[in-house]
Amino acid sequence: MQKLKRDKLWTSDFILVILTNFTMALSMYLLIVTMANYATDTFGSSTSMAGLASSIFILGAVFSRLWAGKAIERIGSKKMLMYGIVFSIISISLYFVANNIYFFLLVRVLHGIGMGISTTGAGTIVAQIIPRTRSGEGISYYSMGMVLTTAIGPLIGIFLMENVSYLSLFIFSIIAGIVSLFVAIPLKAPKMEVPEAEEVPVEARKRFRLSNYLEANALPIAFVTLIVSVAYSGILSFITSFSEEVDLVKAGSFYFLVYAITIIISRPFTGKLMDRRGANMVTYPALILFAIGMFLLSQSTTAFLLLLAAGINGLGYGNFQSIAQALAIKLTPNHRLGLANSTYFIFLDIGLGLGPFVFGFVVPYVGFKGLYLILTGVVVIGLVAYHFLYGSKERQLLHRPQ
CATH class of the missing domain: 1.20.1250.20 (MFS general substrate transporter like domains)
Structure with a gap:
């Protein structure tokens, strides 16, 4: 009981x-x-x-x-x-x-x-x-x-x-x-209890220390999140313009609805799967699906293909996002959960904010289809980064003492 x-x-x-x-x-x-x-x-x-x-x-x-x-x-x-x-x-x-x-x-x-x-x-x-x-x-x-x-x-x-x-x-x-x-x-x-051994003297708090602003345990998955969210920002910022360019305005208006529905259906299952079998069981398929969805988006000429890409991207990026946040928390001691959350969201925000600024210079040369093809490669880079920063050493990271 x-x-x-x-x-x-x-x-x-x-x-x-x-x-x-x-x-x-x-x-x-x-x-x-x-x-x-x-x-x-x-x-x-x-x-x-x-x-x-x-x-x-x-x-x-x-x-x-x-x-x-x-x-x-x-x-x-x-x-x-x-x-x-x-x-x-x-x-x-x-x-x-x-x-x-x-x-x-x-x-x-x-x-x-x-x-x-x-x-x-x-x-x-x-x-x-x-x-x-x-x-x-x-x-x-x-x-x-x-x-x-x-x-x-x-x-x-x-x-x-x-x-x-x-x-x-x-x-x-x-x-x-x-x-x-x-x-x-x-x-x-709950009250945030800091273990006595982890307490930082007041004088040290006043000095600049990177550990006062970012949580080291969350940094690897936060860095992967930055890469992957840069790719997603291309959808968030330009899907409306892209759907106008390929004459799929009506389908484009339903993009985020289809995206949200697939996440809502899948997340309860993927969250439980992570808890039982580890993050790799969800993250590798999620990033592969995101790359496939981004490629399909770059090739979309029909409403079916555009909305299929939306559903696949929901299964891909939508589930990666929650698993990444869960990992940032899971790898961090209780008294530094605030820093773990802020570290994750700082890198997420940077990715979402930096992407559109850079892509604004790229689109005039390659078009939106070319942009989404490039971003397919960015997702693959994120997959490789995940493997080396976390995936290949999941067992050691999750079973180390905190």
Whole structure:
């Protein structure tokens, strides 16, 4: 009976942190897909400035994660989550008064800071309350909330933008933020206990040490995540333009819906498989599928092929993402889970933010089909990196003392 209690996953706190994460992410994703249009229509911004208005959000998230990962041991994961949500709500309210593009860009950075802090807190809480024996399954369920928002958020955002007004976007976003705050209030997070042998003197904390900002145990899988997320950013940023180029606009509008459905169906199984058989049993097939899906995308000339690529990429990248986060947690001591989460998300954000910037220079020379063919090779590089950084030594890494 004691084992059953220890391995219980679906607690009230687990459900609350999933709902908190979902509503927070919803307030973010409905703006990401609409802010470039808003900047162009409201401020008359150039295409490059409008693109910056959408992606500069990630800059704020990256810098805030560096601070949050370091400070979470001292502040606590629940307080970190609440501070982040409140900061996000205040930032969203500033959209209503942003009257020029530069003030608007500042607000986007501030919103990114709030989201970076809150998601670090939420990710650390979920890592604390998930049993280690069910980390793959737990992270799979937890991150499904984020996956749903990548499908639902853009649909809501585009609908409001086209049928209501830009103002309604900010109203919906701030309501979602307030809902997440109230959902998070009853959430209970375990206290972060630092072993006496691991305590760092105050003087040492004030000096710059890389270990104060990044978790070494999570770095290998975080680096693989950076490579693979660079490839995925090509889909996130250019699938709409690509579908227009190949005259598949209607099919392209369903891309992320099909992508999300395949993840929702597969993740409960892949998470359990990781817990029982190890990450390699999921990650190798996932990255191979992602490479196949990216290649099919580069060759898409029909709606069937485009949506088939969406489903395969959901099975591939969608499952890799949750397994990578679960590994970052599984390989890290309990008292450094905050740093492990922030390390993983920093590298993920860098990949998602760096990719579109670089690809903007590549597309004019190779086109979107050529880009996706190149990104097929990037996924293969990620597969090779995974093998050497983790896959070939999984047994030793998972059974070493922490």
